[in-house]
Amino acid sequence: MTATAIIGLLILSFALRPAIISIGPVLLAIQGEFKLSFAQASLLTTIPDLCMGVFALIAPWVANRLGGDRAVVVALLVLCVAIILRAFSVSTYSLLTTTVLSGIGIAVAGSLVGGWVKMHFPHKASLLMGVYATGLSVGSTAAAIFSGPIAEYTGSWRAGVGVWAVLCISAVISWLVLGKLFNHPSTPPLRAPKPVRLPWKNLNAWAIATYFGCSQFLTYALLAWIAPLAAQTNIAEINPGLLLGFYTLISAVANMLMGVVAGGSLNKHKWLALAALMTILGVTGLALAPQVAPTVFIGMAGLGLGAAFTLGMTLPIDQTSSPAEANAWTVFTLFIGYLVAALGPLCFGILRDYSGAYSEPLCLLLGVAIVMLCSISLLQPLTVAEEQTQPVCD
Numbered sequence: 325m326t327a328t329a330i331i332g333l334l335i336l337s338f339a340l341r342p343a344i345i346s347i348g349p350v351l352l353a354i355q356g357e358f359k360l361s362f363a364q365a366s367l368l369t370t371i372p373d374l375c376m377g378v379f380a381l382i383a384p385w386v387a388n389r390l391g392g393d394r395a396v397v398v399a400l401l402v403l404c405v406a407i408i409l410r411a412f413s414v415s416t417y418s419l420l421t422t423t424v425l426s427g428i429g430i431a432v433a434g435s436l437v438g439g440w441v442k443m444h445f446p447h448k449a450s451l452l453m454g455v456y457a458t459g460l461s462v463g464s465t466a467a468a469i470f471s472g473p474i475a476e477y478t479g480s481w482r483a484g485v486g487v488w489a490v491l492c493i494s495a496v497i498s499w500l501v502l503g504k505l506f507n508h509p510s511t512p513p514l515r516a517p518k519p520v521r522l523p524w525k526n527l528n529a530w531a532i533a534t535y536f537g538c539s540q541f542l543t544y545a546l547l548a549w550i551a552p553l554a555a556q557t558n559i560a561e562i563n564p565g566l567l568l569g570f571y572t573l574i575s576a577v578a579n580m581l582m583g584v585v586a587g588g589s590l591n592k593h594k595w596l597a598l599a600a601l602m603t604i605l606g607v608t609g610l611a612l613a614p615q616v617a618p619t620v621f622i623g624m625a626g627l628g629l630g631a632a633f634t635l636g637m638t639l640p641i642d643q644t645s646s647p648a649e650a651n652a653w654t655v656f657t658l659f660i661g662y663l664v665a666a667l668g669p670l671c672f673g674i675l676r677d678y679s680g681a682y683s684e685p686l687c688l689l690l691g692v693a694i695v696m697l698c699s700i701s702l703l704q705p706l707t708v709a710e711e712q713t714q715p716v717c718d
Contacts, residue, residue, distance in 0.1 A: 325505070329445060330455050332502035333437070337459025339400065339495035340434055342467035342488035343407050343426040344372045344544075345572065348551045349472035349565040350481035357481070358416050366673030368423055369548040370666045373540070375427025376434065377662030380655045383435035384520075387651070392440060393503035396433045397496055403429030404492035411486025435658055439651035442641050444506055449641040450634075454583010457634040461576030463491065464547070469569035472551075520652040522659075528643055531702035533657045535596065536636035537664030538696035542603065542689055543629045545668035546571065550622065553682050559618040570619065571626045578630030586635065591705045592642075596635055600697035603628030607693050611686035632696070636661070639703075668692075 347354070347368045355365045386395045406425035413419040441452045467488060475484030523529035550571055554564035562570075578599075586595045606625030609617065640653035668689075675685040 326445065326448065328502070328505060329452065332498050333452060333456045334459040334462075335498035336396070336400075336433070336437070336495045337456050338463040338466075339403065339488075339491035340430050341460050341464040342471075342491060343403060343410075343430065343485075344369055345464045345467035345547055345568075346471040346485045346488055348548055348568055349468060350475045350484045351548070351552055352555065353475065353481040354419075358419065360416070362673040362677045363670065364416075364673075366548060366669040367420060369544055369669040371420060371423045372427035372430060373544055373662045373666035373668070375424060375662075376431040377659045377666065379428045379431035380435040380658040380662070381522075383432045383655055384648075384651055386432055387436055387439075392436050393499060393507065396436055396499050397503075399429045399432035400492050400496045400499065401429075403433070404489045404496070407489040407492065408486055411482040413482075431658070431662075435655050436651065438637065438641055438654035439647040442644065442650035443647040446641075450583050450586055450638050452583075453638045453641065454580050454634050457579035457583065457630070457637060458576050460633075461572050461579050461630060465569050465572035465576060468547075468551075468565060468572050472563070472565035520646075520648045522652050522656045524656075527702060528704055529640075529653060529656055530660075531699055531704075532636065532639045532643070532653075533660035534664075534699040534702065535600075535632070535696055536657050536661035538692050538699065539599075539603070539629055539632035539636060540661055540665030541668035541692050542607065542625070542696070543575075543633070543668070544665050545672045545685075545689055546622075546625060546629075548669035549672050549676075549682075549685070554618075557614070557682060559614045562619070567619070567622065571622050574623045574626030575630030575633070578627045579634045582631040582634040583638070586638070592635055592639070593700060593703065593705065595631065596700045596703070597697065599628045599631035599635060600693065600700065601628070603632065604690070604693045604697060607686065607690045611683065611690045614682075614686070 351365055351368070354360070354368070383395070390398065403426055406422045406429060410419060410422035410426065413422060437456055438453070441449055445452050471484040474487055475481045547568070551564040551568045553559070554567050582595065582599070586592050602624055606621045606623070606628060609621030609624070614621070636657065640657050641650050644650040644653050671688060672685040675688060676682060
């Protein structure tokens, strides 16, 4: 059944990022059509991040009302409709409204994955979350590489962002099948009899959320602005969309590798530090010497941030003892993390408007990467007794 779960998680995760990533390669075209400033254009990636944080809070409530699997399906349908409607936007208002809807769909579906994994595969959490993270990066890579060419071939950015609704439809079908396979009599549906409170007073929860938030601040800033940066500064010889695709592809490799190599231990401090240091090296190169080896620097940042995402999604499962508690910690991590992440594209765009260049925004990213490294010191290692009471992730 593990292979079936892997396939189902991959198909689901393929659908959860193109709505955001497809904007990057066509951002300048959208900006021109709707007469948006750089700061206004950044809202197209900032809004989904905000939604993934804020609306993650309603995911447990929706799961309790509908059941976890039905909640995921409904969220995917909302995402599908939002993507299609955005492709037909005729005003800035409709463009932003459909972007909000897409963020809501992503928030609810993504928030429930951790609890599902905790319920069905508590001993393989790192592997399954690595698979999930890899699927997100693969979907991101496809959107980064093909959105631009599709837009050029059809002569409109609308086709480049609308075509990804197909992945939502396949994810709905896949999750319906997965729900029937796993919700047999011996496996209760994913819903909590008693609501589990979010871990507001837990230091480890805050440490995880801070680390995750910093990593996603960097991730979404780079996803939104790598292509425009490359197009306007000519720092690399390859196509800007391909450069963005390279970044997401490297992230996908790091997602899977970290899910495999870090799964044997619940205390993952060395892996957290390695991911943060790799990120710092990559962002430092982009900020201080972008012309030297931009592809290498972007690749290093992709490795670090890809690994950080897998770790950030696995840690809430490591720290908890039940699916409901895992959902609560995951929701908390996503809520805090994506509220921080939402500032990434926006702050980058504001600094780009203010300075007229990219050096200042890139220096901001370097500062956030350093905070990401420092946040690891807040995460307390699990004691031997705690490790023995936790399922071992392998």
